[in-house]
Every structure is written in C-alpha cells, then in structure tokens.
Amino acid sequence: MRYLVIKQLLRLCGTLMVFLLMIPVSVSVAGLIVAYDSHNNPEGGLPASEQMSGVTALDLSRGPGILPNTSGNTYNSRGWTEGSVIDANDFLQWGWSFSPTLNLNLTDLDIRYDRSNTGPTQLEIRLSINGGTFATIFTDNDISSSGENNFDIDITGFTNVTSATFRLFAFNASATTTAGTFDIENFSTSPSPNRGILVNGTAATPIPEPSTFLLCCLAVFGILGYNFYRRLAAGRRKTEQITKQLENNHATG
Numbered sequence: 001m002r003y004l005v006i007k008q009l010l011r012l013c014g015t016l017m018v019f020l021l022m023i024p025v026s027v028s029v030a031g032l033i034v035a036y037d038s039h040n041n042p043e044g045g046l047p048a049s050e051q052m053s054g055v056t057a058l059d060l061s062r063g064p065g066i067l068p069n070t071s072g073n074t075y076n077s078r079g080w081t082e083g084s085v086i087d088a089n090d091f092l093q094w095g096w097s098f099s100p101t102l103n104l105n106l107t108d109l110d111i112r113y114d115r116s117n118t119g120p121t122q123l124e125i126r127l128s129i130n131g132g133t134f135a136t137i138f139t140d141n142d143i144s145s146s147g148e149n150n151f152d153i154d155i156t157g158f159t160n161v162t163s164a165t166f167r168l169f170a171f172n173a174s175a176t177t178t179a180g181t182f183d184i185e186n187f188s189t190s191p192s193p194n195r196g197i198l199v200n201g202t203a204a205t206p207i208p209e210p211s212t213f214l215l216c217c218l219a220v221f222g223i224l225g226y227n228f229y230r231r232l233a234a235g236r237r238k239t240e241q242i243t244k245q246l247e248n249n250h251a252t253g
C-alpha cells in the first residue's frame, strides 16, 4: 500500500515539473508609458512628467508651423491653419524614442484639450511606431471651446513597439493671429489632475525566480523519493523470496 502511494506521489512530481516548464518565461504588466503635465512653455519643448522605467520620452513640442501662445497656464499654441485640411507643419508632438523592451504593446491614449473661439475646430491624431509611416488613430470634427476629455482612444493595433511618435494636427481655425489658439489641458479628475496626455500599454517582464526555485525543490524531492521507492521495492522482493522459500521448505518437509 505504502509502495503504491509513493509511486503515485512520484507521478504527481513529474506532472508538476512538466507544468512548471510550460509556464511562459515572461508576464505582461499593464501600465503608463508616458504622461505630460500641461504647463505653458514659451521656450518650446515640455519634458514628460512621467515615463515607464527605461523609456526615453520625447518632449511635448510644436511643429514649425505653429508658435507658443504666451498667455494662460497650459501648453498653448497659435498659428493653426485656416484651411479645411491639415497643414503638415501645424502639429503638436509627443511619444518616446527608445524602449528597452521589445514586447511593448500599446493599449490606449487619454487626452484633454480645448480651443479659443477662433481656434481650430477640427483635429487629427496620427501615430508612427518604430520609424514607420504615420497612421490616423483619432479624428475630432468638433473641438469644444470649453474643454473636452477623450479617454481610451484605441491603439491596441500597435505591438512590439520600441519607439513611437504621436502628432496632433489641428486645423480649420478662423484666426491665425494670437486669438486663434489650441491647448492641451490637464484632466480635472480621473485619470489624474496633473496629466493632460497619457499613453498606456503593456510591457513584458521576466517571470520572478520562485518558479525556478520550485522546480529545483521538486527535482530534489523526486530524486529522494525515487531512491526510497527503489529501496522499498527491493525490500518487498526480498520478503517475497523468503516467504516463497519457507513455503517450498514446508511443502517438501
């Protein structure tokens, strides 16, 4: 009976070892990749306020066709085209130039903005990953002059990202002078009062050491158990031999 229980335990050990070997070597962790705390910055680029460990963030910056608007507290710009299509030079830009993790997968973009009464009424956000061509990820044909939140813009189609450049092209302003402005505003509530742009995603990280430790423990337990099982089996065979011998002696005696 004891011999059968040990045999079953050894089988279980083997199954557990195979199961642990099948566990993937990394796990996905959801998180913030870059975020920007919107401040007026007449000098130009605004560094990211937060970035995922190891990521080299790009500044929030302006294309050559727009200018900083010096009034107000937020990242405000003027000089947006009055045309009904985008001007290739009138954009805001953000993102990151390097990520050490090859398995960085994007999930969503959160952004809050507004415009002045004569500011641009339409916009388009485009994204380029790993130095590739820009793809449109979001359009807004009615920019609110009192401010609007745009949560969870879907960017799940962008995977294995090492670098990313977002460009927001605003257009269809009714004045390109100081009056026609567009600015990034911080969210007043969730996801954070100190962020106006957030890019989220998942990163693959190595699985922690405990699985390796467990595997070693199981291997040691398996070897010890196997030796014990062999000794027990040998003892059992010896007992059977002696019993058989005694029975033979009794039969011939």
Ligand SMILES: [Ca+2]
Pocket: 065, 066, 079, 080, 081, 087, 089, 090
């Ligand atoms: Ca312009």
Ligand SMILES: [Ca+2]
Pocket: 074, 114, 115, 183, 185
């Ligand atoms: Ca504003």
Ligand SMILES: [Ca+2]
Pocket: 140, 141, 142, 143, 144, 148
């Ligand atoms: Ca809108």
Ligand SMILES: [Ca+2]
Pocket: 108, 109, 110, 151, 152, 153, 200
């Ligand atoms: Ca979000």
